[in-house]
Amino acid sequence: MPAQQTASDATLQTRVLAQIRADIVACALLPNQRLTLETLRERYGAGFSPIREALMQLAAEGLVQLEQNKGFRVAGVSRESLYDLMQARIEIDGIALRWSIDNGGVDWEADLIAAFHRLSRHSKLRRSRPGKLSGEWAKEHRAFHHALVAACNSPTILAIRENLFDKAERYVALSILSKSPPRNDVAEHEQIMEAALARNVGRAIAASREHIQRTADKVAKSLENHFEFSKLPGSSVTARESRISLAG
Amino acid sequence: MPAQQTASDATLQTRVLAQIRADIVACALLPNQRLTLETLRERYGAGFSPIREALMQLAAEGLVQLEQNKGFRVAGVSRESLYDLMQARIEIDGIALRWSIDNGGVDWEADLIAAFHRLSRHSKLRRSRPGKLSGEWAKEHRAFHHALVAACNSPTILAIRENLFDKAERYVALSILSKSPPRNDVAEHEQIMEAALARNVGRAIAASREHIQRTADKVAKSLENHFEFSKLPGSSVTARESRISLAG
DNA sequence: GGTCAACGGATTTTCGAAAATCGTCTTGCG
DNA sequence: CGCAAGACGATTTTCGAAAATCCGTTGACC
Structure with missing residues (x-):
């Protein structure tokens, strides 16, 4: 059993898809960064087909943008889309939480x-040591929020929630990259957990809403404090390509 | 200006994507039907790449299923997923309607x-003439429901809603195919419109919920009345491949 | 007779090259 | 000098063939 990679299902396409998505969510690929096929081909060691297919799927998920005959870019960020996303998360997570409390x-x-x-x-560990464990923490954080709604018994809502969570995590990663603790x-x-365990739907949803709202703020x-995002580690992105506009 | 096709943006991939999606929603490609690349290549007159890319996007949208090394199938249908879908639609459309009434x-x-x-x-025309106009009607029906929520001002929620609407429309098309008037x-x-125009959020959402619920039922x-779905017009699908299971 | 391994056909998956497209720069003309 | 037309370079988009994979079947061996 070659346990070498974190998530290599079987096909090259699946592996590339997972890797690119992880890199976008973790902001190893910066917002608005251009995704040249040739570059990706080198970086992920695959042909054009698997990469294009993965990018198409990510385009459908909304993590990359595709312009006709102009290629792919990592989806841009803006204050508007941040709050749009977070507002939607509040609602969707509310639904999932409500059903989960009912069925759990x-x-x-x-x-x-x-x-x-x-x-x-993990949160304590994270505070004591430097920000090297944020990958681990993000995993546990994701797992907790998933556990909250795991019993909601609606594949549709869960899939939507997962997608929105990815996008939100990207914004958080961006916030951390800008030296914000x-x-x-x-x-x-x-508080969310206790309200959920107490089967108090109203309180649980309110706590969840507060949590998301505070994260958004x-x-x-x-992000406002770091308007210029030019030189970030590990990327040869020009300022023009990866500039983050909070205006539109 | 060659106005020949209904929706041909520019690239072959975009056109194929729209065509396959339309065919799946209209049940020209039946649920569970196997989508051989060779067959699709003939049908849509394109190479492997654009078709595979389109299918990947549709897989992300949930209209086709992809099994490792076993190819693509049109997403299956079941009573469970029907009600899951419709329940999600009730909630999502409720959110969009609420915000639309607030902002409109x-x-x-x-x-x-x-x-x-x-x-x-169009509904009157549809009743008088036979079911040849159902394509026209579906378009107007879609446009109406879109107009209801058009002012909700949330791209995220609107995109989710659109996707769920596609899936619901497929079930309705299936229902019509089974000779159900x-x-x-x-x-x-x-009723939904009047409540919305009266800015009565509660009544509008309740009416919308009722509408979706009745459609679902x-x-x-x-679909229960037509368990055997073997021979439908215009497809060389074997019974095994396109049988619709309402059990799981 | 039953089980297991190897074979063959069909299909998916991947690859790299050819064709098409876009933006830009240059060139020629008014 | 300004502007339009054409060509160049870079990149995307598309194609068909080659490699990899899976499933059903055959055949051999226990």
């Missing part, structure tokens, strides 16, 4: 508590 | 009224 059984409760425990531990939101997560603020 | 101005009102007028006229729901649409019933 003991397993759901147990998984949720376990996920919170892992998250809180991550905020300590363990207490917020605990924090991200918006930290 | 006079233009929104005017467009909505105009869309309803066209819809009601379309129901006369002009009154329902009028109607579709579910007409």
Whole structure:
């Protein structure tokens, strides 16, 4: 069993898709950055077909933009789309949370508590050491929010939620890249969890809304403070290509 | 200006994508039908690449399913996924409607009224003549529902809504294919519109919920009455490949 | 008779080259 | 000098063939 890669299903296309998506979400590929096929071909070691197919799928998900005969770009960011995204997340997560509380059984409760425990531990580690563990933390954070809504029993809503979460995580990664320290939101997560476990739908949704709203405001603020995003590590992107416009 | 095709943006991929999506939504390609690349190549007159790219995008949208090394199929249907879809539509359309009522101005009102007028006229034509105009009607029906939420001012929610609408329309097309006469729901649409124009959010959302719920029930019933779906016009699909299972 | 491995056909997946397209620069003309 | 037409370079888009994979089947061996 060659356990070498994190997520290599089988086909090259699947692997490339996962890698590019991860790189975009983690802002290893910056917003608005041009995605030349030749460059991607070198970077991911694949032919044109798998890469183009992966990019098409990401275009459908909204993580990359495609212009006719002009190629692909990482989706741009703006204050408008940030708040649009976060507002939608509030609603969608609210729905998923409501249904999850309605349907969730003991397993759901147990998984949720376990996920919170892992998250809180990783949050402490994250605060003590430098920002090298943010990958680990992001994983636990994602797992916790997934556990919250895991019992909602609606593949449609869950798929939508997952997609919005990806996009939100990208904004958070961008905020961290701009030297903004991550905020300590363990207490917020605990409040959501406790309300959910108490089967208090209204309180849980309100707490979730607050959580997302605060994240949105924090991200918006930290991006405003760093209007010029020219030289970021590990990318030969020109200023023009990766400039982040908060205006439109 | 060669106005020959309905929707031919520019690239072959875009055209193929629109055609396949339309064919799936209209059930010209039946649920569960296998999509051999060779067959699609003949049917749409294109190479492998544009077709595969289009299918990848449709896979991301959820209209086709992709199995590793086993190719593509039109997404299957089931009672569970029908109700999952419709339940999600109720919620998403509710959100979009609420925001649209909050934000909509006079233009929104005017467009909505105009869309309803066209819809009601086409509904009468549709009842008088045989089912040859259902394509026209579907277009107006789609336009009306879009006009309802057009002012919601959230690209994210609108994109999600559009996708769910496509999937719902496919179920309705399937229902019509099973010789089930379309129901006369002009009154329902009028109720939604009037509540929206009166800025009565609660009543509008309730009417919308009722409308979707009734459509779901109607579709579910007409599909149950036609368990065997083997020989449908214009397709050389074997019974095994296109059988519609309402069980799972 | 039953089980397992290897073979063959069909299809997917991947590749790299050819064709088409766009933006830009240059050139020629008014 | 200004402007339009044409050509060049870079990149996308498309194509068909080659490689890889899967499934069903045959055949051999226990």
